[in-house]
Amino acid sequence: MINFNGVILDSNIQLSVNNRSFLYGDGVFETLKIVDGKILFFEDHYFRLMASMRIIRMEIPMSFTLEFLEEQIVKLASINKVEHSARVRFTVFRNEGGFYSPNDNSISYVIQTSALSSKNYQIEKSTFEVDLYKDYVVTKQLLSTLKTTNKMIQVTASIFAKENQLDSCLLVNESKNVIEAVSGNLFMLMGSQLITPAISEGCLNGIMRKQIMSLVKQLEGVEIVEKEISPFDLQKADELFITNVIVGIQPITKYRKKDFGTQFSSQLVEKLNMQINSK
Structure with a gap:
């Protein structure tokens, strides 16, 4: 399951071919780690995401508070039964419309989660x-x-x-x-x-x-x-x-x-x- 704009949907959802992230790379994302239902370093991720959206002139929704995004992420991890140790991708993209110049700066978002094998950090490869x-x-x-x-x-x-x-x-x-x-x-x-x-x-x-x-x-x-x-x-x-x-x-x-x-x-x-x- 994924979270698309706050709605839990099947992960096989098909995005439009007019999606601006697909057409122009017009999006930003955060990769996060969850351990025992807690997002590690979440404040740092949140403020980096907000700064990134401002820099590329995306319209930040009023609902995008730290508490709201944390709730959305943790809820999805729980639904997917990976809250004990999970990788999360939070992708934000400008809504479709226009060519290089967008019709507006409103956004949509997708949250994806997948299980990780370990809660603690460890050196996975002895040679690199x-x-x-x-x-x-x-x-x-x-x-x-x-x-x-x-x-x-x-x-x-x-x-x-x-x-x-x-x-x-x-x-x-x-x-x-x-x-x-x-x-x-x-x-x-x-x-x-x-x-x-x-x-x-x-x-x-x-x-x-x-x-x-x-x-x-x-x-x-x-x-x-x-x-x-x-x-x-x-x-x-x-x-x-x-x-x-x-x-x-x-x-x-x-x-x-x-x-x-x-x-x-x-x-x-x-x-x-x-x-x-x-x-």
Whole structure:
């Protein structure tokens, strides 16, 4: 079952071929995780969604309060019997009409849920190899930081990874700096510094990125730094890892000819779970 504009419907619902998200990528979305009926980091997701809708000039309904959206999401997870551990996609798209220029800025939304195998975050893969994807670049602009329904660079990079027997790829911007992975933000441990690209570099304004930065600021002996990362920096790193809300932390174990450890990222996974379970 899905939630379409507040109505529970069969998941086989057919959207119109005039849907603007289908025609023009005119939509934004949030990927969320539910554990025991609670949406993790929901306030951060909510405010990012509101900011994204404002940036692309969507009309935000008066009903779109934090409490209303939380109720809609949790209700659907319960109906689908996945409230103990679930992945949620909340997609908002501008209503059909017009060509590039829409007839109006009103919106519709769809909520989808699917079961996850684990409540706690854990490192799923013991080996994880990446390389750079350089066919297309992510531009350093505000739209690049949003979760829009136009993710063609990520799609083609994922295909490139499969064709080259890689687990993922790292994306670069027009300055040839590394900014993120296909499905998450990038962190690099170098000595006592944990480095991640600044949002101004064009990387996703990730929710788990924010959580990790906040968590690391509580640790002694590690400094969180936002700055440019060049491809050459990667081979000097002690550890590399990717973050997103569903996986949590995924260590990178190999980039080109260098193998990386996972000690720090494994410790962060433990601390992340402790923080979530204490709330």
